[in-house]
Amino acid sequence: MKILSAAQTRELDQATQTEQRLISVELMERAASAFVAWLSSRYSSADAGEILILCGPGNNGGDGLAVARQLLQRGYRVRVALLPATRHSPDWQHNRQHLPKAVPSSEISTKKLPDIAAGALVIDALFGTGLSRPLAGLAATVVTHLNQARARVIAIDIPSGLFADQSQPADSAVVCAQHTVSFGLPKLAFLLPQNAEYMGEWSIEDIGLSQKFVADTTTPWHYTNAAAVAGALPVRPKFSHKGTFGHALLLAGSRGKMGAAVLAAGACLRSGVGLLTAHIPGCGYDIFQTSQPEAMCLTDAKADFISELPKLDGYQAVGIGPGLGQDAASLAVLRQLLKAAAKPTAKTGKPLPLVIDADALNLLGQHRELLKLLPENTVLTPHPKEFERLTEPARDDYHRLDLLRDFAVQHHCLVVLKGACTCLATPEGELHFNNTGNPGMATGGSGDVLTGILLALRAHAQLSPFEAVRLGVYAHGRAGDLAATHSGQAGLVAGDIVRHIGPALKEWE
Numbered sequence: 393m394k395i396l397s398a399a400q401t402r403e404l405d406q407a408t409q410t411e412q413r414l415i416s417v418e419l420m421e422r423a424a425s426a427f428v429a430w431l432s433s434r435y436s437s438a439d440a441g442e443i444l445i446l447c448g449p450g451n452n453g454g455d456g457l458a459v460a461r462q463l464l465q466r467g468y469r470v471r472v473a474l475l476p477a478t479r480h481s482p483d484w485q486h487n488r489q490h491l492p493k494a495v496p497s498s499e500i501s502t503k504k505l506p507d508i509a510a511g512a513l514v515i516d517a518l519f520g521t522g523l524s525r526p527l528a529g530l531a532a533t534v535v536t537h538l539n540q541a542r543a544r545v546i547a548i549d550i551p552s553g554l555f556a557d558q559s560q561p562a563d564s565a566v567v568c569a570q571h572t573v574s575f576g577l578p579k580l581a582f583l584l585p586q587n588a589e590y591m592g593e594w595s596i597e598d599i600g601l602s603q604k605f606v607a608d609t610t611t612p613w614h615y616t617n618a619a620a621v622a623g624a625l626p627v628r629p630k631f632s633h634k635g636t637f638g639h640a641l642l643l644a645g646s647r648g649k650m651g652a653a654v655l656a657a658g659a660c661l662r663s664g665v666g667l668l669t670a671h672i673p674g675c676g677y678d679i680f681q682t683s684q685p686e687a688m689c690l691t692d693a694k695a696d697f698i699s700e701l702p703k704l705d706g707y708q709a710v711g712i713g714p715g716l717g718q719d720a721a722s723l724a725v726l727r728q729l730l731k732a733a734a735k736p737t738a739k740t741g742k743p744l745p746l747v748i749d750a751d752a753l754n755l756l757g758q759h760r761e762l763l764k765l766l767p768e769n770t771v772l773t774p775h776p777k778e779f780e781r782l783t784e785p786a787r788d789d790y791h792r793l794d795l796l797r798d799f800a801v802q803h804h805c806l807v808v809l810k811g812a813c814t815c816l817a818t819p820e821g822e823l824h825f826n827n828t829g830n831p832g833m834a835t836g837g838s839g840d841v842l843t844g845i846l847l848a849l850r851a852h853a854q855l856s857p858f859e860a861v862r863l864g865v866y867a868h869g870r871a872g873d874l875a876a877t878h879s880g881q882a883g884l885v886a887g888d889i890v891r892h893i894g895p896a897l898k899e900w901e
């Protein structure tokens with residue numbers, strides 16, 4: 393699914409009207425119907441009580457007026473409060489004229505802010521994607537008044553005051569919604585942690601916008617949902633054998649952090665790899681062989697950390713980092729690995745696929761001269777702090793996305809910036825946001841599990857680097873979601889994610 397800019401969203405409206413021979417007010421009616429369908433599926437008129445709809449002067453306010461009429465028709469009690477303006481959009485005027493007399497309406501002024509009881513249901517239809525500057529004056533006063541009221545706020549399209557595709561100044565007034573009901577496609581702002589307090593939960597309603605326009609429009613931003621990865625996992629052929637699905641090598645673990653190696657190995661095995669060999673420090677031998685009997689195990693000469701790079705012949709992908717530690721000897725191993733992996737392999741003519749995580753990323757951050765050794769299509773999986781160590785502190789989430797994109801393009805690699813909406817940056821400069829996963833996964837070891845999944849999928853001969861990583865990130869979140877349905881979010885541990893990788897991948901079979 394694509395994510396469009398605010399300007400492209402306006403063009404999409406226009407294109408939809410032309411393509412479907414609609415007048416704009418008909419599209420507004422569709423949006424209002426979709427919103428009302430959503431609201432009435434959640435709240436009966438008794439649950440809702442009297443609903444206050446705050447309407448601005450543009451088409452977002454027009455949506456609000458159409459919603460007021462439709463809710464009244466469905467038996468809800470509604471009143472509207474209008475933000476005064478010198479100019480109103482034509483569709484606003486149309487819906488104002490068609491607002492039934494039975495809906496009480498008033499004009500907002502500084503002296504007459506609407507009464508909002510705690511817990512009241514309020515629909516925010518002040519401003520949408522047409523916001524051209526931060527809110528100020530009366531509009532900002534209304535928003536602050538609303539946010540202080542502790543009401544149940546539902547935003548139409550986007551919380552008012554929030555820009556759809558760029559930051560607003562830190563002190564600007566933005567509605568804090570409990571839920572945002574948006575139309576057609578998600579907006580970039582919805583996916584960024586800095587906007588979490590405004591968005592609440594959000595959902596996207598289909599209003600039949602032009603699919604052709606979306607298909608023809610280029611954007612760096614994409615959203616990975618179930619449809620995007622449908623059919624992405626190749627069927628296992630009847631006569632396949634363990635050699636068919638690749639032999640992966642995992643370099644992980646150090647004294648006190650063998651669990652990271654065990655989790656990554658378990659995840660790799662559960663993700664369909666043919667064979668897995670782990671190279672671990674001597675202290676981890678019994679732990680590893682006991683907990684992962686399906687994997688083969690090479691032990692390093694050092695007991696506490698990895699100091700040697702095993703021969704790389706015969707492996708289809710190598711993962712390094714989980715629980716590795718940052719010893720100078722492990723740094724030397726990382727350097728040797730980068731150099732060795734860059735040489736084209738006899739089988740594919742391409743560099744050996746690498747997945748780099750955790751302490752291996754921290755080592756790269758401390759020795760940035762190594763970045764130029766990264767083989768093409770290497771996968772890096774930093775969380776925001778690890779990413780900062782590789783680049784620089786970001787001013788805000790939008791700046792971090794710029795840094796992410798630049799880094800992936802400059803180093804020709806795939807970077808998985810982990811978080812609630814994990815973002816995969818490609819060497820071509822695309823950004824793909826993931827829609828699976830839950831806060832239960834904010835627990836030690838979840839990232840090690842992702843490394844194992846990505847390692848298995850990078851060893852898979854039939855998946856392109858991009859397909860492997862997009863699918864792996866999606867499946868990791870899906871496994872976490874399935875795990876949370878059993879253990880709940882608070883009780884979820886990383887091992888539960890490993891145990892649910894199988895059921896998650898089974899959904900593709």
Ligand SMILES: NC(=O)C1=CN([C@@H]2O[C@H](COP(=O)(O)OP(=O)(O)OC[C@H]3O[C@@H](n4cnc5c(N)ncnc54)[C@H](O)[C@@H]3O)[C@@H](O)[C@H]2O)[C@@H](O)CC1
Nearest residue numbers: 419420423450451452519520521522523524525526527549
């Ligand atoms: N496909 C879609 O997405 C559809 C969108 N519709 C609605 O249309 C909205 C966009 O409508 P508009 O483009 O009219 O935009 P808005 O309703 O967001 O408001 C734009 C108006 O507010 C003024 N304005 C902008 N920033 C301001 C500020 N900081 N302070 C005071 N005034 C400000 C502008 O000059 C303009 O008059 C969407 O968010 C959505 O709610 C629907 O009606 C139809 C379908």
Ligand SMILES: Nc1ncnc2c1ncn2[C@@H]1O[C@H](COP(=O)(O)OP(=O)(O)O)[C@@H](O)[C@H]1O
Nearest residue numbers: 810811812829830831833834836837838839840
């Ligand atoms: N709130 C959240 N919602 C969805 N996924 C999350 C959330 N918090 C963490 N995750 C996922 O869990 C993983 C955590 O990785 P990481 O920070 O490296 O943890 P660790 O180093 O402990 O393994 C990432 O894949 C991340 O996307």
Ligand SMILES: [K+]
Nearest residue numbers: 516519550552
């Ligand atoms: K709004």
